[in-house]
Amino acid sequence: xxxxxxxxxxxxxxxxxxGAAATLTLAGCGGGDDSSGPAAGNGGKDYTGPKxxxxxxxxxxxxxGEIFKxxxxxxxxxxxxxxxxxxxxxxxxxxxxxxxxASSGNGPDIAVMHMDQLATFAARGVITxxxxxxxxxxxxxxxxxxxxxxxxxxxxxxxxxxxxxxPLGFYYNKSVMEKAGLDPxxxxxxxDDFTAALTELKKSGVQGFWISxxxxxxxxxxxxxxxxxxxxxxxxxxxxxxxNSDQAVEACTWMVDMIKQGHSPSNVGQDxxxxxxxxxxxxxxxxxxxxxxxxxxxxxxxxxxxxxxxxGSTPAAWANSxxxxxxxxxxxxxxxxxxxxxxxNWLSQHSLDWAKGGQVPARKSVRDSADFKALTEVGALxxxxxxxxxxxxxxxLGEVLTTFYNSFNEAALGKKSPKQALDDGVSKxxxxxxxxxxxxxx
Amino acid sequence: MADVIxxxxxxxxxxxxxxSAARRRSSAGRGGRxxxxxxLAPYLVLFTVFGALPILxxxxxxxxxxxxxxxxxxxVGLDNYKELFSSDSAVYGDWWQSVRxxxxxxxxxxPLLVVVPLGLAVLLNRSFPGxxxxxxxxxxxxxxxxxxxxxxxxxxxxxxxGLVNRLLGVVGLPADTPWVTDVPWAWIxxxxxxxxxxxxxxxxxxxxxxxxxxxxxxxxxxxxxxxAWERFRHVTLPGLRPVLLFVMTTTILASxxxxxxxxxxxxxxxxTETRSVVWxxxxxxxxxxxxxxxxxxxxxxxxxxxxxxxxxxxxFRYRED
Numbered sequence: 001x002x003x004x005x006x007x008x009x010x011x012x013x014x015x016x017x018x019g020a021a022a023t024l025t026l027a028g029c030g031g032g033d034d035s036s037g038p039a040a041g042n043g044g045k046d047y048t049g050p051k052x053x054x055x056x057x058x059x060x061x062x063x064x065g066e067i068f069k070x071x072x073x074x075x076x077x078x079x080x081x082x083x084x085x086x087x088x089x090x091x092x093x094x095x096x097x098x099x100x101x102a103s104s105g106n107g108p109d110i111a112v113m114h115m116d117q118l119a120t121f122a123a124r125g126v127i128t129x130x131x132x133x134x135x136x137x138x139x140x141x142x143x144x145x146x147x148x149x150x151x152x153x154x155x156x157x158x159x160x161x162x163x164x165x166x167p168l169g170f171y172y173n174k175s176v177m178e179k180a181g182l183d184p185x186x187x188x189x190x191x192d193d194f195t196a197a198l199t200e201l202k203k204s205g206v207q208g209f210w211i212s213x214x215x216x217x218x219x220x221x222x223x224x225x226x227x228x229x230x231x232x233x234x235x236x237x238x239x240x241x242x243x244n245s246d247q248a249v250e251a252c253t254w255m256v257d258m259i260k261q262g263h264s265p266s267n268v269g270q271d272x273x274x275x276x277x278x279x280x281x282x283x284x285x286x287x288x289x290x291x292x293x294x295x296x297x298x299x300x301x302x303x304x305x306x307x308x309x310x311x312g313s314t315p316a317a318w319a320n321s322x323x324x325x326x327x328x329x330x331x332x333x334x335x336x337x338x339x340x341x342x343x344x345n346w347l348s349q350h351s352l353d354w355a356k357g358g359q360v361p362a363r364k365s366v367r368d369s370a371d372f373k374a375l376t377e378v379g380a381l382x383x384x385x386x387x388x389x390x391x392x393x394x395x396x397l398g399e400v401l402t403t404f405y406n407s408f409n410e411a412a413l414g415k416k417s418p419k420q421a422l423d424d425g426v427s428k429x430x431x432x433x434x435x436x437x438x439x440x441x442x
Numbered sequence: 443m444a445d446v447i448x449x450x451x452x453x454x455x456x457x458x459x460x461x462s463a464a465r466r467r468s469s470a471g472r473g474g475r476x477x478x479x480x481x482l483a484p485y486l487v488l489f490t491v492f493g494a495l496p497i498l499x500x501x502x503x504x505x506x507x508x509x510x511x512x513x514x515x516x517x518v519g520l521d522n523y524k525e526l527f528s529s530d531s532a533v534y535g536d537w538w539q540s541v542r543x544x545x546x547x548x549x550x551x552x553p554l555l556v557v558v559p560l561g562l563a564v565l566l567n568r569s570f571p572g573x574x575x576x577x578x579x580x581x582x583x584x585x586x587x588x589x590x591x592x593x594x595x596x597x598x599x600x601x602x603x604g605l606v607n608r609l610l611g612v613v614g615l616p617a618d619t620p621w622v623t624d625v626p627w628a629w630i631x632x633x634x635x636x637x638x639x640x641x642x643x644x645x646x647x648x649x650x651x652x653x654x655x656x657x658x659x660x661x662x663x664x665x666x667x668x669x670a671w672e673r674f675r676h677v678t679l680p681g682l683r684p685v686l687l688f689v690m691t692t693t694i695l696a697s698x699x700x701x702x703x704x705x706x707x708x709x710x711x712x713x714t715e716t717r718s719v720v721w722x723x724x725x726x727x728x729x730x731x732x733x734x735x736x737x738x739x740x741x742x743x744x745x746x747x748x749x750x751x752x753x754x755x756x757x758f759r760y761r762e763d
Contacts, residue, residue, distance in 0.1 A: 096728050099511045124511035124731070210602075213623060214709060267620035269600035270709060276603060399730045410713040413623055431532035439507065439732070 047342045049335040051081045054343065057098065058112035059091035063293055064357035071353055075346055082339045084110075098327075102126050105330045110340050112163070115321040116391035116398070119154040123395035123440045127325040129157045133341045145385040148321050148362050154393045160323030161344050163351060164359035166289045167319035167384040168220050170309055171274075174302035176283040180204035187284075187304060191311045194284075198263045201283050208283035210273035211255055211264040213412035217273065218255070219405035220318045221286040225251035227389040228312030233404060238394040239437075241429035243404055244422035251312065252411050252418035259412070266414065277303075292377045293358045305377050307384050319388035321362060324348070360385060396436035403429045500737045508734035515734075522738035533726070537739065539714060540722040541746075543704070547718065548697040551633045555693045556686070559641045563648030564678070577649075581642035588639075592706025595635045596622060599707070628708045628716050636703055640696070644689050651685030652678065687758040691751055698747055719743050 060068050065088050072084050087108065089097060095117060101107035103126075113121060121127045130152075133139070141149045144162055152160035174184035180201045188194040194209075201208035212218035226233060231247030234240065242248070258264045264273075274291065276282035278301050286308060295303050308317045324344040326337060347354075351361035352371055360382050361367055373379050391397060407425025411418045479486075504522050508515045525531040566577050583591065598605050599621035611617030621631045655678065663673045679686075701720040704710060710717040723743070727736030 099731075103511065120731075124509065125513070126511060213711065265602045265618075267601040267618075267623040269602065269604070269622055270596060272600050272603050279603075281603075396730060399725070402725075406710070406713050409711055413620075413712040415624075415712045428532065428535065435532050439509065439512075 047079070047082060047335075047339045049081065049338070051083070052333075052335050052339045054082060054084045054110060054336060054340055055108040056084055056086050056110040056112070056343075057094065057108040058086065058088055059094045060088055060112070060357075061090055062290070064354075064359070067353060067357040071347060071350060074350070075343060078346075079342070082343065084343055099124060099126050102327050103330070107327050107329075109327060109329070109336050110343065111325050111327050113160065113323050113325050115148070115151040115160065115162070115323055115393075116401075118152060118160045118323060118325065119393040119397070120395040121325070122154045122157075122159045125328060127159050128328045128337075129159060130161060130326060130341075130344075131158045133161060133344065134158055137345050143364050144362050145364070145388070147319075147388045147390055148385065151321060151390045151393060152323055154395075160325050161348060162362035163322045163324060163348060164354060164362050165319050165321040165385055165388060165390075166359050167317045167381055167388050168217070168224055168286050168308060169289050169292075169305045169317075169381045169384075170284065170307060171277060171287055171291065171295070171303060171305050172284050173277050173280060173282065174304055176201070176206055176208075176280050180206060180208075180283070184302070184304070187306045187309070189306070189309050191309070194309045194311065197283075198258075202262060206281070206283055207262060207264055209258050209263045210268050210276055210282045210285060211258050211412055212268045212270070212273045213409045214270050215402075215405040216270070217285065217287045218268070218412055219408050220288075222252060222255055222408045223318040223404075224286065224308055224316055224389065225255065225311055227316030228308075228310060228314060229254075230313050233401075234392060234394075234433075238392050238397070239433065241400065241404070241426045241433065243407070243429070244419070244426040247312075248422055249419050252408065252422060254311065256411055256414075256418055259414075289360065289378065289381050290358050296377075305380055307381060315384075315387045316389050317384045317387065319384065319390055321390065322359070394436070395440040396432075400429045400432045400436070403432060500740060503734050504737035504741055506734045507732070508737070509731045510733065511731065518734065522735050523742065525735070526739065526742060533735065536714065536717075536722060540717050540719045541743075543716050544698055544700065544719045546629060547632060547636075547700050547704075548694060550629060551636050551697045551700075552690070552693050554633065554637045555640060555644060555697065556689055558637055559644035559689075560648050560682075562641060562645040563652055564674070566645065567649060567652045577646075580645055583639045584642040586639070588702030589706065591635060591639050592702055595631070596707045599631050622708045623711045625712065625715055628711065631707060632700075632703050632716065635707060636697070636700070639703075644693065647685060647689055648682065651682045655681035683758065687755070690754055690758070694750060694754065695747060698743075698750075 056072070058065070058068060069086055072086050076083055091114075098107060098111060098121070107126075111127065113127070118127070139161070143149075145165070148162045148165050152158050152162055170187060172184075172187045177184045177187075177197070180197075180203065182197055182200055188197045198208045211221075223233070226243060226248045229247040229251040231242065231245045231251065233243045235242055259266050273282055273285045274287055277285045278295070278298060292305060295301060295305075307315070324347070326340050326344075329336070348363055349366075351363055352366050352369060355361050355366070355372055355375055355378055358378060360378060361372065366372055367382055367385075372382075391401065403425050407421045410416045410424075411421035415421070416424070505517060505519060506515050507518050507522075525533055526537050528534060562580055566573060566580070597603075599607075601607060601618060601620045601623060604621070606621060607617045607619060610619070619627055621627050659677045659681070660673055663677050668676065699720050700718045701724070704716045704718050705721055708716040710721075719739070723736045723739045726732050726739065
């Protein structure tokens with residue numbers, strides 16, 4: 001249903017033990033190769049060498065996968081000496097598979113990766129630096145949004161070239177709004193509008209803003225609100241978790257109060273807030289940009305999407321981004337690396353078609369084009385790029401974020417007060433961060 | 443999980459070869475001494491490669507901070523084990539919470555999974571029209587994968603949109619029970635779904651056991667005037683003792699290895715209260731790439747299960763004597 005994001009539904013069956021054993025054995029012969037340097041070719045301007053075959057891995061299992069493949073075949077026909085082949089896996093399997101495959105020499109040349117995975121894979125030596133691609137192609141922050149461009153940097157080196165970004169958007173059911181006497185073409189944009197609308201909805205018998213206790217999507221809504229209220233999840237160096245700050249507690253309390261005030265039922269199940277929106281039982285929900293394509297498949301639902309309303313003191317929205325990375329190879333093949341860079345640059349320039357798959361292109365020139373502006377729904381969320389709250393580039397952050405989402409779960413299910421849940425979460429998160437510092441040595 | 447089964451199997455197998463070797467020595471002499479080992483060799487090779495070596499590797503991993511992708515994997519001695527028992531470590535709380543969750547699930551599910559299928563098997567063993575159909579019906583859920591039953595029941599049990607609460611509401615019962623997001627309801631859901639899902643498997647095993655009990659024993663009991671209950675108590679149950687031992691052991695191990703149900707149906711909620719040990723080990727080992735810590739947890743968990751299995755074997759052997 002929601003194909004993105006790694007921490008989700010890690011559906012590992014019985015094969016897991018065998019898989020782990022296999023990768024461990026492979027590691028015996030694959031470890032310790034640190035020789036493949038980044039400097040190869042001219043950084044992606046063009047490629048004139050002998051014909052090379054490139055393997056690319058991604059996790060685009062939805063409709064976006066087809067669009068990606070179409071783009072790749074277009075690239076292949078325009079480049080006689082480069083042949084890119086694509087393999088698609090579930091993101092969950094993909095992130096588990098990639099390190100073992102790379103160190104045994106069976107990995108891809110190019111890997112698509114979420115921004116919050118870059119630091120972990122860079123620290124673990126799976127992917128290689130791409131600073132020269134950025135320099136040669138004269139790609140700078142100005143070509144992208146600063147938020148998404150900075151996210152590709154770990155330890156002052158660039159590891160990812162951003163392809164797109166996928167933020168949380170504000171979805172609303174127009175028919176439900178109409179029934180409550182609200183203007184369906186004017187979704188609330190401020191805290192006052194939002195609560196006023198909820199009051200109207202309540203009068204018409206609708207609980208208007210269902211709060212999911214799970215990462216998808218209540219946790220990500222809370223993530224956005226922490227930043228909206230002026231807080232942050234971590235301090236600047238990501239040494240300490242700060243999601244028990246007054247601002248974060250305030251944000252959490254605001255969400256839990258939605259349940260207490262009857263704007264949301266308690267015990268909302270996974271995906272229930274979204275299904276309720278589609279079936280007219282819920283009016284508002286924050287969900288990922290990827291739901292646009294799903295909603296387009298339901299013509300009987302009258303819906304709209306807008307940037308998140310500003311509940312706190314500043315606009316902010318959870319977001320993540322797909323990045324291109326180049327995988328370190330056991331045997332360094334300069335031709336392959338330089339051909340990979342040509343591909344990455346080409347695809348980044350042609351990311352308009354990718355936008356049709358339901359993602360905001362990272363490249364500014366594409367976002368400014370008239371063609372992109374014609375994509376109403378995806379385009380509606382493009383402004384969020386300016387203030388998107390991407391996860392910081394720190395290795396091993398996945399488990400810490402899970403702790404964050406679990407604290408919210410406890411608060412949203414009423415097991416603990418917001419303050420208590422977040423305090424407990426922070427003290428665990430700090431231990432995890434300390435563990436990670438020891439492990440990755442930063 | 444394989445480790446423990448292997449341990450159990452090795453225990454069961456060990457005495458006979460030794461005894462037969464001793465007998466051979468006295469009668470046949472030198473020529474036959476190797477024979478039993480040659481017969482054992484194919485299994486021994488498989489056991490060594492897929493049983494013993496991984497266990498040893500696991501022990502070795504558990505003494506390191508091991509991320510196979512990082513160049514330095516320092517030896518940490520027993521730190522990975524100490525962490526599990528010292529309350530100020532990052533994993534202590536999560537680890538014991540997952541042990542507690544697994545224990546609750548096992549204690550609640552095993553009795554039901556031993557008794558309910560037995561009842562089913564006794565019923566399905568009688569001859570009545572449509573017997574084959576009902577045998578298939580009760581076995582059917584077992585052929586579904588955990589992903590299928592997990593998603594199915596998560597939607598059925600949803601507190602606000604699910605069919606279960608809807609039906610309860612129709613008959614006038616509370617319609618807002620949080621089946622998958624609060625305890626103790628989440629435990630009832632997990633255990634209920636598991637019983638529904640896997641009872642058929644145990645029932646089939648019981649059924650095979652029941653068909654092995656000679657009909658003459660029942661006839662003799664009847665002639666002696668034994669009631670239906672007495673026939674069940676004094677003929678069926680003793681006849682099923684080896685099958686019961688098997689069902690008990692495999693069910694305990696299977697329940698202790700619960701992963702998919704809580705991963706998909708409750709997703710650990712509330713908080714991480716329903717996160718099982720195997721799930722936590724998978725997270726540590728594969729998401730957080732700390733194979734050393736995961737290996738230490740696996741070994742501690744395997745030891746716990748070994749103790750339970752030993753107790754189980756003892757219990758049944760004692761009864762036999």
